[in-house]
Each structure stands twice: as structure tokens, then as C-alpha cells.
Amino acid sequence: MKMQLIYPEWIKLEHQTVFHLPPHAPVVVASALPDYVDVHFFDENVQAIEYDSSYDIVAISVLLTCQIKRAFEIADKYRKQGIPVIFGGIAVMLHAQEVMEHADSVFLGEVEDGRLEAVLDDFKNGKLKKVYNYMHDHPDTNTIYSARRDILNNDLYAYRGIQMVDLVHASRGCKFNCFPCCNNFLGGANFRPRPIDMVIKEMEGIKNNRLFIVDNSLAQDKQWVMDLFREMIPLKKKWVSHPILYDDEVLKLAADAGCWYVYQAIADTSDTIKERIERLHDHGIGVEGTILLGTDEQDEDYIKRLIDFLMEVNLDMAEFTILTPFPESPIRNKFEKQGRILHNNWSDYTCDKVVFKPKHVTPEKLQELYHLAWNTFYADGGQQTKMGSLFYKVIQKEIKDGTYRRYNPKIKRSFRKKLNKS
Template identity: 55%
Template sequence: MWMKLIYPKWPKLPEQTEFHLPPHGPINFAANVPPDVELTFHDENRVELDLEDRPDVVALSVMLTCATPRAKEIAAAYRARGIPVIAGGIAVAIHKEEMAAACDAVFLGEVEGHFDEMLDDLRRKQLKKTYDRMSQLPDIAAVKTARRDILDYDLYTYRGVRMVDLVHASRGCRFNCPPCSVAYLGGRCFRPRPVEAVVREVESIDNGRLFFVDNSLAQSKEWELELFRALKPLKRKWISHPIEADDEVLQAAYEAGAWYVYQAITQPSDGIRKRIQMYRDHGIGIEGTIILGADDQTKDDVIRLVEFCLEMDLDMAEFTVMTPFLHTPYRAQVESEGRVLHNNWSDYTTGKVVFQPRHMTPTELQDLYYWAWDRFYGADGRQTKMARLFRKVVLRERAEGVQVLADGTLRGWVKPN
């Protein structure tokens, strides 16, 4: 059976430098596809799709809400020619009814240990419409090393430099922030993978630079210390979401290769000022992730927040506008107040205002969003700041005697058996 695994394209934020990371969802899914299935992978963000071929089945891996319209178009094209289409991924779980209507079958939830039933039904041509495993989270120890062999790494470079490889050490999150759907997807619980499984997976990646895509590492001090101590001998450098603001943890993170973190900054405060300083004191860079247009922000608050990012001299910053994604606490609130402007999912990119903000007009928020990018990056430009952050990691690798070759491969890396 030939399964054509497709990662549908989505509209990029024009303000951001366009670069493409090797995807994570599809390679995790691929690890659960048995070897007798011939699997090919097609990232539409990087290559044009051939919609005229005849695979036995098309599998759509859909991560973002703004990719769902394109996913439905692809499904329609194949189904019109009698080719079955199945779909899974975060955005499929979030948009389950409309994705189920557009495909032959949808898989909801985490795939480990659960895909065989769908595959058996597919082979017997008896697919059910929905395979809902959202309330049956698999044993986290069942998560396998992702199948990076399906990726064409030539597609994931920027100016000739290989992009980071994505990997995860945990799933879920114990928090429930208003704009986030992680609690809906994972039941508001933190599930760390066995540290030895993470180490095995990292060892299997030839890239010297990684991105731990876990929602937030700041979930358990003991776990972070155990993880970082285990990662240290592997000599990788890595990016992650927040790390515990604790000197012992941050020192262990730095020694384990922490390069920079994505840190949410919601308002100028002594707490966030201290946290940023702590990262910096431990040699860890900061890319601020800043959502503009929250209900407690006036126009002046947005301006103050952007000025605060400049004052803190963040290495990088990513500005987005508040967006009421389905199955988030924030969506429930703005919906009940009649403040959702529309559900054109292609516009749910976090770069377009799709709701009525509380203290300004949608146009004012949209203009503030453009202003924030211009103000922060100014004459320097985003690429200059990116280059500085990149230089930091190169200098550190050199100082530590770690060599990353031009193709991103870690020198001395030995393929595990």
C-alpha cells in the first residue's frame, strides 16, 4: 500500500523572515506506520504538490487552523478521483466536524498504539468516519523515535545553513492559559517522556542544533534537572519554550546546551524583568513571544509593552495578535460576548485581527501589530538580530570544541545501531 503523507501549506506571516523548519507532527506519525506500508512524505510548504498521482491513500497531517482550508482542498481533489483521504494532527482535533466532513476518516488524539485499527479498516475498505482517541492518551513511554528518514533535508536550510531539527521530551501542560488549546488537546496534564528515550532520540539525530518543541519545559524542577544532566554529554545546542526561572535549573540547562528560549511576555513587570535577567546571567538568549490586543491592553499598554521589549534588549521578538482559536478559554469568552468577527480560518494566522478587541478597534490593533514589528526591528532588521543570535551559538560551539559542519551535521556523530 502506498500512503502519501501530505503536510498542507499555510499562509506565512509576511513580517517574519521566511524560513522552514523540518516538521515534527508528520515524522512522529510516520513512526507509527508499519513497514509494509510504502510511505512518502510531501511538505507543500516546500514543494508543489502533484494532485494527479494515484496513491492508495492520502494521509493529511494538519497542524494549524490556517492550514485547514488548504487541507480540505487537497482532500476534495483526491476524493473526486476515488482516492481515500484520512487526516490527523492538532488542527484536525480542533476542527473535527468540518475535517470529518471533508475527508473519508479523521483520527483525533495521539496516534501511538491507536493507528492499527484505522489502518486495518482502511485495508478492508471499511473506514469509519471518526477515530476519536482524545480521551485515551497513550502511555507516554510508547512514543517512539520520530522517523526523520522521510524528510528531504535539502528543503530545510536557510542561506545554506541547515535548520534545527525538532524533537520533544514531553507532552501536555499543567497550565490553562486563555489563548491556548493545549488543555483541550492533552487534558491539562504534563507527561514527560522517559529521559532515556529522549536521549536515544537525540543521539539518533545527526544535527548539532535542535528545537525542543515541548509546550513549556518549566513544569517540574526535578524532571528538568534530570533531563538536562542527561543531555549534557550529547553536546547539542538547542532552543526551547520557557525553562524554570531557577538558578540551578538554568545553569544545568546552559550546560546541557540551551541556546535561547521563546519566552512569552504579556506585560512589563518586575517578574518578567527578573526572569529575562536570569536567562541572560546563565548565557541563554531570549526570543520574546508577544501577543498584542489582550482584553486588558489599551493602545498605550501595547506601546509600552513593545518599548519594554526594546528596553530589555531581547535578542529577538515575535509579535502576534490575540486570536480566538477554537477550544480555548479565550474563544469561549469572546464568543459569548459576540466579539468574533469571522471564521475564515485562512486569516487565523495570528497576524490578522479576527475579533473585536476590548479597548481599540480591529484596525487600530492591526496597525499596532505592524508598528510593533517595525519599531522593534527598526533599521537593524530582523536578519541582523538573527545573525547575532546565530553567531552566539557558533562561538560557543567553537569554545567548547564542538564542530558543526556546513551541512549542520555534528562532527564525530556516529549513527546508532
């Protein structure tokens, strides 16, 4: 069975340096495909899709809400040629009703434990169902095998000759339920760790020395996270992640296991945030602040003070985003009740556009403050310079432990984006 697996294009944040990370869900999905499937992967963010009517089935993986419209265009084009299209991924779970109109089959949930195989068996037997709903039935994490990174063209994921990160995950789910986040709906409210030996085996098999551990939070189970870090030490990988438990014992182990920097959500100017950043730096771990603008606590002065604060606390990098009420998030629920959603043009749900009525400022003012935040923070450092400093730090670490490898991608220009969307 010949399958084309597609990851549609999505628009990056305005102001952010554009680089592309290798997609994660598609390589995880590929590892759950039965042997008889001959899979051809296209990441539209870095290469043009080769439309080809010889595929038996097209599978589209959609991560972000802002990818959904493009995913529909691709599906419609294939379906017009009579080729069946199956959809899956996070944004598919969040927009299931709309997706149905553009799909032959919609898969909701996670594919492991033989689920994808069963779907493809149905397809082979001419019995493909319109919906496969596993939203409330999560697979055993023992059945999550090493992702199939062999389907990626790695040369397409370097930035100016610098090797970026490979994505990997050690757990699913999140026991927290933060207001802007839809993870509770997506992955269930429980922390679901993968067996550590399987994670280590997967990491060991990744050629790239630099990883992004995409787990929602490494602050959910102290014992598990310490066990994981201990096992990671011999691998000598260098990695970035979402927040790690703020505990000196854990942070020390994280640093020993190669933690390069973490994403730290920042929405206020509290001493707690300041101390966290200092503590991470004390352990030699960098910090990229992810700063959410437009919460109900913030007025214009607050946002300006927040920007000043970020300059004082010596962040390595900052990523500003505008609060966005994604489907199935607690904040959307609240804004819907209060009549504060401006529109549902999903292509604008990119986190750099105001799509709701802020409490203390107009939407236009919030948009202006978003630009001000980026322009002020990067006024004298420059984004590439700060990014360069972070990479300098990792290179220093790699030279020290002998893992540094000069990366020399043979970037095939012919593969580079020449999108033909007609």
C-alpha cells in the same frame, strides 16, 4: 500499501523572516506506521505535491487552523480521483466537524500504542471508519518511538546556507491552562513525560546538532526536567525551547545541556519579566520574546509602552502576534459569550490579523499597532541582523565544544516551491 503523507502549506506571519522548519507531527506519525506501509512525504511549504493516483491512501497532517482550508483543497482533489483520505493533527481535533466533510476518515488524538496500526488494518480489510476518537484516551508515552526523520528531504530546510533546527519532543500535555491556548483541550490537562532514556536515544540519533524541543513547557516538573538536562549534557546539542522553570539550579543545568535560547511570552512591562530576561542572559541563554498584542488589559498607550520596554530589556529577538481566539481556547469561550468574534475565516487565523473586537481599540487600530511593533523593534537592528547575531552565538558555543560543522546544503532548486494548485 502505498501512502502519501502531506503537510499542507501555511502562511507565515507578516513581517517575519520566512524560513521553514521541518514538520514534526508527520515524522512522529511515520514512526507509528506498520512496516507494510510505503510512505512518501510531501511538505507543501517547501516542495510541490506530486499528485499521483497510484497511492492506496492519502494521509493529511494539519497542525494549524490556518492550514485547514488548503488541506481541504488537497483532500477534495484526491477524493475526486477516488483515493481515500484520512486526516489527523492538532487542527483536525479543533475543527473535527468541518473536516468530516472532506475526509473518508478522521483521526482524533495521538497515534501511538498501536492505534494507527489498527486504523490501517481496518482500511486493509475494507472497514475504515469515519471517525477514530482517542481524544480522551492518551497513549502510554513508552510507546512514542524515535521520529522517522528519514522521510524528510533535509536539504530543503536550510536558510541561506545556515542549518536550522530539528524538532523533537520529550513530553506531551500541559498542566497549565493559559487563556489564549488550546493545549488543555488537545493534550489533556496533565504533564505526560516520555521516558528520558528514549528521548536521549532519539536526540542522539539526530544528525543535526541544533534542536527545537517543542514541549509545551519545560516548567512543569522540576525533578524530571533536571534529570533530562543532566542526561543531555554529554550530547552537546544546542537547542531552543518554550519556557524553562525559572530556578537558578534548573537554568544552570539547561545552559550546561546546551540551551541556546528560549521563547518567553511577554504581555506586560513588569519587573518579573525584566528579571527573567536578565536571569536567562546571566546564564548565557538568549531570549526570543513572543509578544501578544490585543489583550483586554492593553490600550494604545499600553502597547506603545510595551514596545519601548522591549527595546530597553535587550531581547535577542521578538515575535509579535495578535491575540487570536482559536477554537477550544478559554479566550474564544469568553469572546463568544461577549459577541466579540468578528468572523470564522480560518485562513485569517494566522495571529497577524485581527479577528475579534478588542476591548480598548478598534480592530483597525490594533492592526496598525501590530505593524508599528514590528517596524519599531526592528527599525535599526534589522531582523536578519538580529537572527544572525543569535546564530553567531550558537556557532561560538559550537566552536568552543568542537561540535561546529559547516553546513553546505545541496539545495535542489527543482524541488523548490513551484506550487501547482490547479
